[in-house]
Amino acid sequence: MKNVLFVVLLFLTTFKISAQDHSKPPHIIFIMTDQQRADALGCMGNEAVISPNIDKLADEGVMFENGYSATPSCTPARAGLLTGLSPWHHGMLGYGKIARKYKYEMPEMLREAGYYTFGIGKMHWFPQKALHGFNGTLVDESGRVEQDGYISDYRDWFKLQAPGEDPDKTGIGWNEHRYGVYQLDEKLHPTYWTGETAIELIKNYNLDQPLYLKVSFARPHSPYDPPQRLLDMYKDAKIPEPYLGDWDAEWQGYDGGPDAAFGDYGVDYAVESRRHYYANITFIDEMVGEIVKALKEKGMYDNALICFTSDHGDMMGDHYHWRKTYAYEGSSNVPFILKWPRNFEGKLQRGATLENTTELRDFLPTFLDAAGAEIPEELDGLSMLNLVRDPESEWRPYIDMEHSTTYSKDNYWSALTDGTWKYIWFFSTGKEQLFNLKNDPGEITDLSETNKKELEKWRQHMVDHLSERGEGFVKDGRLVVRTENMVYSPNYPEDVRTDSERLKDWRELYKGVDDLAN
Template identity: 45%
Template sequence: MTKRPNILLIMTDQQRWDTLGCYGNEVIETANLDWIAAEGTVFDCAYSSTPSCIPARASLMTGMDPWNTGILGMGRGQGPMRCLEHTLPEQLAKAGYHTQGVGKMHFHPQRSLFGFHHTVLDESGRQGDPGFISDYRRWFEQNKTGDYGFTDHGIDWNSWMARPYHAPEFLHPTNWTVNESIRFVQNRDPGKPFFLKMSFARPHSPYDAPAFYYDIYEKKDMPAPHLGDWSAMHNVRKDAAKPDAWRGKRSDEEIRRARIGYYGNIHHIDLQIGRLLMYLKKIGQFDNTLIMFTSDHGDMMGDHHLWRKTYAYEGSAHIPLIVKLPKAANGSPVERSAAPVCLQDIMPTLLDAAGVTIPDSVDGRSMLPLIRGEASGWREFVHGEHSTCYSEEQEMQYVTDGRWKYIWFPRLGTEQLFDLASDPGECVDLAASEAYAAETNRWREKLVAVLAERNVDLTSNGDLVCQAGKPPIVSPKYKERLERMDAAQ
């Protein structure tokens, strides 16, 4: 039997796809991730099917589409990430892996393991369970060098504000996450391959890069936000006034500072990732480790006067995805793949690479054939969605192949079409153009075909049905899973 590889799954929180050098960004410095990209395969059209934390991570953990996890967003009618079955760490643990989760998990209850042998948590400010204190916060309080708290930078967890980190760099959660990851590799069971999910809480706000990294980008020309011919609808002054605004235009300097802090956080993460990679090389485990890097979703960063996530737009839904196979894997990987992939594909890919049976519950597909250059028979497009969250008008459904993107807003009954090849910033909405009527119809039909199978009045007679004034769509799969697991206990 071929020796099973170690598996290192590196995940950032809220990192948009275009913030790595290997994706063409010439401003940011991401030397370590660019190195991993050069050793492996870069997926150019990777998407988050439900671009917010809980639903995206549920799909990654189970390989299931959002409809089947039962979590369609973080809005009305949607539940927390609980009672997950047949998870990635569970299947790997059963196959003999030593499994560890470090950083942000977003589980419910927060100390749930869902197949991990152990977790060491940084849940930012979340205290979902009575008396819960994250491992990072407890460590911070024990090791701080003065009379200050871990949120004394004064920035909200979903704010557009930015400033340099207020405490010594060694106390930053990014450093802590890598410290704990190295500690696990040092103390793991040496008789087993390991699965480590190293999950950073940044670059998600607060945009609080340590001063060294903040200063680098303060001196650079930062990219301006994309503004479309349709963006004015989100330039709402009352909404923009909020410290945690989901939309609205802030000043050019405030937008620039947000991007400085965001880029600085990513640069910081990259150098810290390098510490773990160097340690793996030092102990002779780098070549036998499959390394995958991704994020749960992106961050609009002021594009189209929007902030945060949950949207179908590229800044929110398009994510980075890099895979480096272990040295012993057969064949030479392709450098890039343009196939449309999603977070559901991560679990079957890792199980396939480890020689572990993929559960029937998985909707995603192994990307190993794509890495080998075998793209025939792959899906034509990715479907994504998000329930009502910040406002009813931003509930959305989308389909994309990375070349075209069609978006439908169920509560508004409106649609958009973008030619991503010529307009990657989604600045020109083609849906109302007579010249693109056939293309709009073609993509609308694809979405209708996906939603018609649900039989929940989202479609009728081959068309989409406006949901204005109706209760939120809730998948029955969530309740079914809870009832099934309650009955088994």
């Protein structure tokens, strides 16, 4: 009898421990790239791209086809990621400096929820070694120096590994569309450093508390500089040619130089840029595979929420556009993959693809949900785990995007998309564009002149979206053509503008302008 009681007690104790283990918050491994368009992955249907390890994450989780970067350039995109807020609410409407402190910050909130938080790679914050709640960071800023005396952790490590060598030996700037082969040993490449540093942390991680690890690769953002070994893998690949439309003729034949935002350099040139760009993605994919391997060897993989995304895309010559800041898919549509823990129960089958519109603001509430922490009502983002629980859960009807003036005075816009339709409103000109993304994923045909019914519907959605901003944006129920650019909204927590710039913004916001859209 005693033996029976002992076995029963042992079973109950084991079951209790097991139940406790399964109830632990999962590790959160957040992997992101810089300037990677959504269609630059095998799992997104691009047969030219070699990305088996990232594709495997999609197979074991969910891929969102309509994942977007609301303000598609580096710093405002990362502000939305950090805060879980829309551009208007976190305050960055275009490229500027991320504030030193926000009310809501992802690493700090996860740290308060009991996580050990660490960031590796590109943060693009200011100051450049700001923590925002991380226990620590080791950063790579692509050579960018925005404060006196700053040297990135990668650059210091490089000096240790290759004294006297030049980390920029390839000779291509970090905003150029030229391409070339990495001129040093591939183990000196920033992609290798970022991946190996993350692996080292995972191997050394022995804390009882869950880990939040952000691994932020600085590529495939230019320079397009893969090691020769990776480029050789694309020798015979059929690289997609850039999309050209019925509306982009004004840039045909234009040459703006090696770091141009607009330029017609020919199809062959664009294809070669993409070949090198894709090879950089394959290099990242190899490191993702090594990170996953380290998690499995450490026994952390099954109880890990792993996400993969990018801060924005890269036009890569589509419509003679390069780089980012545009409403078009190459710039704004980004990878969105979520692999949930083994014991997380939901109706969604692993390997699913969803069409719900997601955005970088959704990662913070998703992580808080996974951590069992409270999600503030003020957040604009939504927990993607709700769609894992039930794919029929209520979701937003469309997502908002925008960017202040960059590269051209006309490139000042706001857009809305539900994944099928995309409506673009250009603030400074009153121009509108309308695309059916299902029938025309390359945005070749502008339907604003031929589908007035759909145009009017989406114009009203834009009126509704912008109305909270006052008469500088909507007046008498009509969209306002703006005469002044606005980079920071009144919700930005730290005012970096001059008094005259601030006065202009507030005057525009509350008094409006006279030119109204037709």
